[in-house]
Amino acid sequence: MLLSIEHLRVAFTVGSSVRQAVNEVSLALEEKTKTAIIGETGCGKSVLAMAVAGILPDNAHSRGSITWENKPLSEQLLKTIRGNKLSLIPQNPLGSLNPVLTAGFQVSEALARVRPALNKLALYQNTLELFHAAGLDQPQTVYHSYPYQLSGGMAQRVLLAAAMAGTPKLVLADEPTKGLDLDTRNQNVLLLHQVFENSALLLITHDIEVAATCQSLLVMYAGEIVETGQAEAVLTKPLHPYTCQLLAAHPSQGLIPIPGLPANMTKLAAGCRFADRCALLGKLNASQSQLCLTKHPALNKCGVTAAVRCWHA
Numbered sequence: 001m002l003l004s005i006e007h008l009r010v011a012f013t014v015g016s017s018v019r020q021a022v023n024e025v026s027l028a029l030e031e032k033t034k035t036a037i038i039g040e041t042g043c044g045k046s047v048l049a050m051a052v053a054g055i056l057p058d059n060a061h062s063r064g065s066i067t068w069e070n071k072p073l074s075e076q077l078l079k080t081i082r083g084n085k086l087s088l089i090p091q092n093p094l095g096s097l098n099p100v101l102t103a104g105f106q107v108s109e110a111l112a113r114v115r116p117a118l119n120k121l122a123l124y125q126n127t128l129e130l131f132h133a134a135g136l137d138q139p140q141t142v143y144h145s146y147p148y149q150l151s152g153g154m155a156q157r158v159l160l161a162a163a164m165a166g167t168p169k170l171v172l173a174d175e176p177t178k179g180l181d182l183d184t185r186n187q188n189v190l191l192l193h194q195v196f197e198n199s200a201l202l203l204i205t206h207d208i209e210v211a212a213t214c215q216s217l218l219v220m221y222a223g224e225i226v227e228t229g230q231a232e233a234v235l236t237k238p239l240h241p242y243t244c245q246l247l248a249a250h251p252s253q254g255l256i257p258i259p260g261l262p263a264n265m266t267k268l269a270a271g272c273r274f275a276d277r278c279a280l281l282g283k284l285n286a287s288q289s290q291l292c293l294t295k296h297p298a299l300n301k302c303g304v305t306a307a308v309r310c311w312h313a
C-alpha cells in the first residue's frame with residue numbers, strides 16, 4: 001500500500017474554542033490509483049491533504065496514523081519524500097506562488113531540491129522542459145514572468161510543472177481547475193492525468209465532471225467521509241442522502257440547493273451530522289428519525305468497494 005490513513009483527526013484551536021476539521025478519516029491509496037474527493041466548502045478536504053503533506057498550521061492538532069509504503073509517515077520521512085515522491089499542488093495557485101519571484105525561479109528551486117547536482121544552466125533548461133511538459137506554450141516568457149503576469153490557468157500549469165520536478169508516487173491536487181473556463185479546465189485535467197499517469201492522484205474538487213475522471217470517489221461532509229466507492233457508481237447511483245443532494249445541487253443536475261448551512265464544526269451534533277439538512281429524514285418514521293438524531297452513524301461497507309455513513313441509505 002502506498003498511503004494508508006487510519007482514524008485521522010485534525011482540530012484547530014481558535015481562541016478558546018476547538019474546531020474539528022477532519023474526523024476519523026481512514027483511507028488507503030494503492031500506487032497509480034486516481035481518487036477524487038468532493039464535498040462542500042469547509043468539509044475538511046484541504047486539511048486532509050495538508051495533514052498528508054505534513055504542512056498543517058501551528059494551531060492544528062492531529063491524531064491517528066498515516067503510513068507511507070507501510071512505514072509511519074514521520075517528519076523525517078516527509079522531509080525526504082516531499083517535493084520528490086510526494087507532491088502537493090495547492091489550492092489557489094496565484095496565492096501559492098511567491099509574488100516577488102519569477103515563476104521560473106520558483107520551479108527551478110523545486111528542481112534544485114530534488115536534483116542538487118544540476119548546474120545553473122541545466123536547471124534553467126530543465127525548468128523550461130518542465131514548463132513545456134506542463135503545457136505552457138512559451139516556456140521562456142513564463143520563466144521570466146512574475147505571478148501577477150500569469151493567468152489562473154497558467155499559474156496552475158506552473159504548479160503542475162513544480163509538482164513534476166520530482167518523480168511523485170503520490171500527487172495531492174487541491175482544486176486544480178478552480179476558476180478556469182471549461183476549455184482550460186478540460187485541458188488541465190487531461191494533462192494532469194497524462195503527466196501523472198504513473199502516480200497515485202488524490203484530486204480534490206468541487207467539479208463533478210472532474211471527479212468523474214478518477215476511478216474512486218470519497219464524499220466528505222463535516223470532516224468525515226460519508227460515502228466512498230467507484231466514482232462512476234457514486235456519481236450515477238449515490239447512496240448517501242448528502243451525495244444525492246450534493247449532486248442535485250450541481251448545475252447540470254437541476255441546481256437544487258441543499259437547505260441550511262454546513263455543520264458547525266465547533267459544536268458537532270451527537271447524531272448524524274447531516275441530520276438538519278437531510279431530505280430523507282422527514283420521510284422516516286419516528287423511531288428511524290430518532291436514531292438519526294441521537295446516534296452517530298458509522299461508515300459501513302456495502303458491497304466490495306462502497307461504504308456509506310447513514311442509518312437508512
Ligand SMILES: Nc1ncnc2c1ncn2[C@@H]1O[C@H](COP(=O)(O)OP(=O)(O)OP(=O)(O)O)[C@@H](O)[C@H]1O
Pocket residue numbers: 012013014019020021039040041042043044045046047048057059091265
Ligand atoms: N488555520 C486554520 N485555523 C482554524 N481553522 C481552520 C484553519 N484551516 C482550516 N480551518 C477550518 O478547517 C475546516 C476545514 O477546512 P478546509 O480548508 O479543509 O475545507 P475545504 O473542504 O478544503 O473547503 P474549500 O472547498 O472551501 O477549499 C474549516 O472549518 C476551516 O474553517
Ligand code: SF4
Pocket residue numbers: 240241242272273274275276278279280281292297309310311312313
Ligand atoms: S443517518 Fe439519517 S439524517 Fe443522516 S443522512 Fe442518513 S437518513 Fe439522513
Ligand SMILES: [Mg+2]
Pocket residue numbers: 045046047091174
Ligand atoms: Mg480547500
